[in-house]
Amino acid sequence: MSRTHSGRVAVVTGGGSGIGRAIAEALxxxxxxxxxxxxxxxxxxxxxxxxxxxxHKAMAVACDVARFEAVESAGHEVAAALGPVDILVNNAGISPKHAGKPASVLEMDPAEWNRVVEVNLTGAFHGVRVFAPGMARRGWGSIVNQSSVAGKTHVGFVAAHYPATKAGLIGLTRHLAGELGPSGVNVNALAPGRIDTPLMRGVATEVNDAIVADTPMRRLGTPADVAAAALFLTSADGHFVTGQVLDVAGGWKLA
Ligand SMILES: NC(=O)c1ccc[n+]([C@@H]2O[C@H](COP(=O)([O-])OP(=O)(O)OC[C@H]3O[C@@H](n4cnc5c(N)ncnc54)[C@H](O)[C@@H]3O)[C@@H](O)[C@H]2O)c1
Structure with a gap:
């Protein structure tokens, strides 16, 4: 592995599991x-x-991204321990299921809707609000937001809040690319297809089998597939790429 990120400090939210952990390890x-x-x-x-x-150098911070004060305090801890943050990966996300099934919008508990919006979408804003000012001041930064193929098209096996937040992240990404580009910060979104992680294992096997059959590359994705894309977008080589949504989906739901 080449040392493309030497000297950089990175924050990965939801870095304790699945895709986020693979991104943290790759960085x-x-x-x-x-x-x-x-x-x-x-x-x-x-x-x-x-x-x-x-x-390698790493630290852990227990932090609920839905709470601004928690992200702000994590920001102080990280700056004190590792120095100014150059790279932010807003990866934390949830997709609540009930006995493996998404709630119908006709019966959805408004509290569930609000929680998904607060974690998946507002959580990303909190990360940006805490870490982007320093990037802009120093004139270099890189932000990756974890969207989903489900934020671009109808996929069927998630509940209404999930695609709403993932589409919201795409709007946020495009806006931030415009607003932060002049300060040297690139901002992109990843749109993973079906990736083999604990989040996905809550769904019935038949659902995943059907996705594989419908995926040109004929397999589920791995966290490492997504990490490789995040690595490129946050590297010096990827810095002129901004405002983009990169599918990491094996061609699934190709548009
Ligand atoms: N697995 C997939 O097929 C897939 C596809 C497209 C997009 N995604 C997205 O990728 C991201 C990671 O998914 P994953 O499959 O690795 O899931 P995962 O459940 O394995 O990991 C998610 C991590 O986020 C953490 N987390 C949850 N709520 C949090 C909060 N409020 N604050 C901080 N951390 C929190 C969890 O503790 C967990 O460690 C999510 O945003 C998800 O929507 C996943």
Whole structure:
């Protein structure tokens, strides 16, 4: 692995599991010091511990991205321990299911809707609000928002809040690319297809089998597939790419 991210400091939200953990590991292997923020403090500790054990610099912060004060306080902790943050990956996300099934919008609990919006969409704003001012001041930064193919097209097996937030992240990404570009900050979104993580395992096997059959590359994605895309977008080589939504989906729902 080349040291494309040497000297950089990166924050990955939801970095304790699945895709976020793979991104945190890839950034660390590429030379970045990485702060793993996760609502599940043990998962964050576990991920940061594994990265440190592999000889890289990492720290864990228990942090619910839906709470602005929690992200603000995480920002102080990270700055004190690792220095100014150059890279932010807004990856934390939830997709509530009930016995493996999404709620129908006809019966959805408004509290569930609000929680998904607060974590998936407002959480990304909180990250930007805390970490982007320093990037803009220093004239270099890179932000990746974790959207989804479900934010671009109808996929059927998620509830209404999920695609609404993932589409919202695409709007946020385009806006931020315009607003922060003059300050040297690139902002992009990833749109993973079906990626084999704990989040996905809550869904019935038949659903995933049908997706594989409908995916030109004929497999589920891996967290490493998504991490490779995040690595490019946050590298110096990817810095002129901004405002884009990059599918990492094996051609699934190709538009
Ligand atoms: N797995 C897929 O097929 C897939 C596809 C497209 C997009 N995504 C997106 O990728 C991201 C990661 O998904 P994953 O599959 O790795 O999920 P995952 O459940 O394995 O990991 C998500 C992590 O986010 C953390 N988290 C949840 N709520 C949080 C909060 N409020 N604050 C901080 N951390 C919080 C969890 O503790 C967990 O460690 C999500 O945004 C998800 O929507 C996943």
């Amino acid at each position: 660390a292997e590429a030379g970045a010091a990485v702060a793993v923020l996760d609502a599940n403090g043990n998962a964050a500790e576990d991920a940061a511990g594994a990265i440190a054990a592999a000889g």
